[in-house]
Amino acid sequence: MTVTECDLERDRALIVETLARHLTPQSDEARFDWLYMRNPAGRARAWVARDRDTRQVIGMAAAFPRLIDVGEERIAGWILGDFCIAGYARSLGPALTLQRACLEVVESGAGTVCYDFPSQQMMAVFRRLGIGAFKDVIRWAKPVRVDRKVTERLGESFLSSGACVVGNLALRVVDRIRKTDTGLDIAVRDAPCDDEFSKWSQEVAAPSWILLARSPEYLNWRYRSHPLVPVEIVTARRFGKLVGYAAFHRTGHDGVIADVCGGTDWSVSQALVDSLIALFRERGVSTISAHLVDGHPASPVFEACGFHPRERIPLVVHVSQKRPDLGHAVHTLDWLIMSGDRDT
Known part of the structure; x- marks a missing residue:
C-alpha cells in the first residue's frame, strides 16, 4: 500500500x-x-x-x-x-x-x-x-416532550394522548419553576455574524481556556453556510450589547445544542440554554442533546438546566514534539469543546 x-x-x-x-x-x-x-x-x-x-x-x-x-x-x-x-x-x-x-x-x-x-x-x-485518549466528550441529554416514548409503549390511543398531555405539562412546569429572569434579550439571529462577534470574543477571552477562535467569518462558515445541516444562532444581549450566543439545529425529533458561548458569566450561558429548551419544546422536539468535553466549565450549567450525562466518546489530542511548552498548557488549561467544534 x-x-x-x-x-x-x-x-x-x-x-x-x-x-x-x-x-x-x-x-x-x-x-x-x-x-x-x-x-x-x-x-x-x-x-x-x-x-x-x-x-x-x-x-x-x-x-x-x-x-x-x-x-x-x-x-x-x-x-x-x-x-x-x-x-x-x-x-x-x-x-x-x-x-x-x-x-x-x-x-x-x-x-x-x-x-x-x-x-x-x-x-x-x-x-x-x-x-x-486525552479526555472524554460526554453527551448530555434532556427530555422536553414525552410523546415519542409514550407512543412507543402505549401506541396511539386516548390513553396515550392523555399521558402525553400530563407528562409534557410536568416537564414544562419544572423548567418554569427553575428558570430565573436575567434581564437578557434573547432572539434568533437572521443576519450573518459581523464584527460585533469579534469584539465580544476578545472581551471575554480567558487565559485559562483552550477553545477554537470564533471569528465572524468562522461562525458564518461553520454554521450559517453548512450545506447539510440547517444551523441557527440565538444571541443574548444586555441593553443592546452582545453578551453571548448559541448555535443549534434539529434532526427529526431530536434537538442539538452545538455551541454555547456566554463568556465567564455563566448566567448568560444558562439563559441561552433555557431559551433553547423553550424553543425546541415549541418546535415539537422530544430530546435535546449537547456534547461537552469532560470538565467543560459549562457542564454545571447543563446539569442545572436538567440535562443528564449519557454516553461518552474519546477525544484525542496530539501536540508537536517541537512545542513541549504547549503540551503542558494542553494538559492544564480548561478545554471548551462542544459538537460544533467537530469537522462536520
Missing part, C-alpha cells in the same frame, strides 16, 4: 467518490467545497491510500485547519476527519499508515496541535501510534 497527498483541485472527484463509497452518502460537491475549500482558516489536506499492485484507492483521510486560542496564544491547529478504509482492506496496517500521514501535518510545521473524536475501533489505531 502507498499513501500520497491529494491535490484538492485535481482530485476533487476522487475524494467525493471515495467518501461516498466508504464513509457517508452525504459526500457530494457541495460538502467538498464547504469543508475542504472554503474554510476561513485555510484549505483542508487529504491523503489517499492505494493498493500497491492495482493502484486502486482503498482509503483516505483528511485534516481540516482551525485557529485555536490556547490561553493568550493563538496557534494553528488541525482537526482530523473523513477517515475511511474499504471493507476488504480494514486491517490495522493500512489504518496506521494513513493516520500516521495525518499526524505528520503537525510535525511538519504546518500546525502545532491536532485533535480527533475517534470511534473505539480507531482508538486502537491511535494507541498503536502511542496516543491515548
